[in-house]
Amino acid sequence: MNIWLVNHYAIHPSVPGGSRHYSLAKELVKKGHKVTIIASNFQHGVGKYNAELPMGRKYKEEFLDGIRFLWIDTPPYEGNTIRRLFNMFVFSWRLRFNNYFAGDNEKPDVIIGSSPHPFAALSAARLADKYKIPFVVEIRDLWPQSLIDLGRISKYHPFIILLAWLEKYLYRKAERIIVLLPGAAQYIRDLGIKEEKVVWIPNGIDTDLFPNMDLNKKADGKFTVMYAGAHGLANNLEIILYAAQKLQEEGFEDRIIFRLIGEGPEKHNLQMLAEKLNLKNVIFKDPIPKNEIHYNLSKADAFLMILKKSSVFRWGVSPNKLFDYFIMAKPIIWAVEAFNDPVKEAGAGVSIPPEDPVALAEAVKELFYMKPEERLEMGLKGREYVLKNYDFKFLASRLENVLLELVEK
Template sequence: MKILYLNHYAGSPSLGMEYRPYYLAREWVRAGNEVAIVAATFSHVRTKQPQKAREEVDGIAYLWLPTPTYRGNGLGRVKNIWSFLHQVWQLAPTLATKYKPDVVIASSTYPMDIWVARHIAKMAKAKLIYEVHDLWPASPMELSGLPWWHPFILLCQKAENDAYRDSNYVVSMLPNVAEHMAQHGLDLRKLRIVPNGISPEEWADAPAPLADPLTHHLNLLKAAGKTIVGYAGSHGLPNALDVLLDAAAMLRNSSLSFILVGDGHEKARLAQRIRNEGLNNVSLFDPVPKSQIPALLAHFDIAYIGWQRTPLYRFGIAPNKLMDYMMAGCAILHSVEAGNDPVTEADCGLTVAPESPQAVAQGLLQLAAATPHQRQDMGQRGRTFVLARHTYPVLAQQFLEVMA
């Protein structure tokens, strides 16, 4: 089978997120299929940006289309989106004839890529699959407060409705979307759920060692008998790190120490807040390479993941870092209110209310009071859960069955 995968923000192990397109495509290639990924040269979620127009990574053909840089979610990002879609539309005849796809997948945060994917699929007489990461325009409406009559929202709504109507199948990472999609015209017989996951082989061998000064700092905390509460991931408003800092302030005289590893728009402000408030029990570190994530998480006694309180999460959540936490065998403090909760399902930690520093602090103390053996048991249950349901070889096969 020949698969053309359109994902504006696609990444790779060397470039950073988004990892999902790479891991799915790699498994499809291993199963004997041909896969080409079309993506933009600039994405705000990547650690690095590609330097070539074309390259092959683990048998996957990448085509990088030049797009302007941007910061935040303003006009610059809109220009970036428009540039990518315009180029894909212009290249549609070439993509259809060069790659001769049997399947075209439209896969991005925003839904307007369905139009260019549909254009290519018609030319190639290929199946059309729409892959949903986040529900747009529901996300910008509920998170940013944009009204339904805003031109951008109307554009997104038109694209979402067209995607549900014209796709052969819709694949969603979010589990509780059926009612919403049916209201916007989807025949639910076309809906399949394929969540996020992990690559087991990245956890099979001894992890790449962490570099100093992070290793030195973690070892000092262990030697001092501290219970390490860790967070690894993006430092943005949706990650509820202010709530974690509020909890850290309440627990400054406890045996808990907090480590935040990563980068993002909010990191500088969070660092300033830590200095201003004298939160000596909190340390910030730069992101580590993906190959070092297992070694980093092995140092965490408790792993934190938090969310804002928003009705949007009624459709479900599918965070990559939660899969990593579970695979690492971490006991997890999950601060969320959502349509699904893998931590509760797996019984691998504790779930508390979102945007509540008191609940987070109390939950952390409860997990810290558990014995190391009890926390290890929690972690093992999480790892078993992920291996059974969330490995990319399994998920890629589920996706292949949709395409076939």
């Protein structure tokens, strides 16, 4: 098959961020398929460019690990402002109306258009119409529901009404709907879409990016509790700071530290709050490329999976960072109220209510006082669980079967 995958925010693991589509594409290439990933050249969240474009060109073609990447030039932005929205429209417009693919004599057999925002997926659907081939939509975040529940925007706002219309259009247009959230099929069914169109392919772990390590190796120095991921509104990381404040007041300042790795629109506010609270036990670090993150994760004694309490998570969550945590064989503190609780299911850590810094501080102390072999046992359960259920090799095979069925028809 010749597969085109449109994801505005796709990256190569040599830069920070989630590399889901790289990992899926790599496995599909191993199976003998051709894969093109079409993405913006401007890297979301970090504010950098993925590739240097040739002079006067609005795109660049690169072949990385057997995958064809097509980087489309889009304007820069910071935070969730009107400039980010403009960036979305420019990407979608150039994807749809510029002839970047003129040199590709082999037309695709199937096109996948991935969210979160629907405009790129809409352009992918139009490309599928142009080539008269199947269109598959992938829903990573439930837009506009996430904006309503997390951004507290009225469902009657004109922009939300537009997004809702586009959402239903894409669901009806697509021959298959790939979802990452385990309960999303119910959400889509409630919109009047046939549930048999929905296929669950969650995020997972790319074992090629995580070399074999000594799982008995202890973190150096203080007991380190680590968070690695986006610093955004939904992540609710201020709870970590208030838990750190409580532990500092209880005299754990020299024994327990929190290390936050990543970037996002809330990072500056979090750093200001940490300074205001005079925290000596919190360290902020810059984001790290996916293919280098394992070295930093190995320094942790425990990991944090935290999300803001919101009804949007009633259909589940599938965060990239969670699977990276699992593979490191360290216990995880799960502070999420959602359809699913993989940490509890795996027996790989401690589950607590979200938005409760006291409960978080107590959970950290619980793990701190455990014997190292007890924490390792928890961690090994998580590692076994993720390798059995969420290896991208298995997930890519599931995706391959879905696409082959459509193409053969």
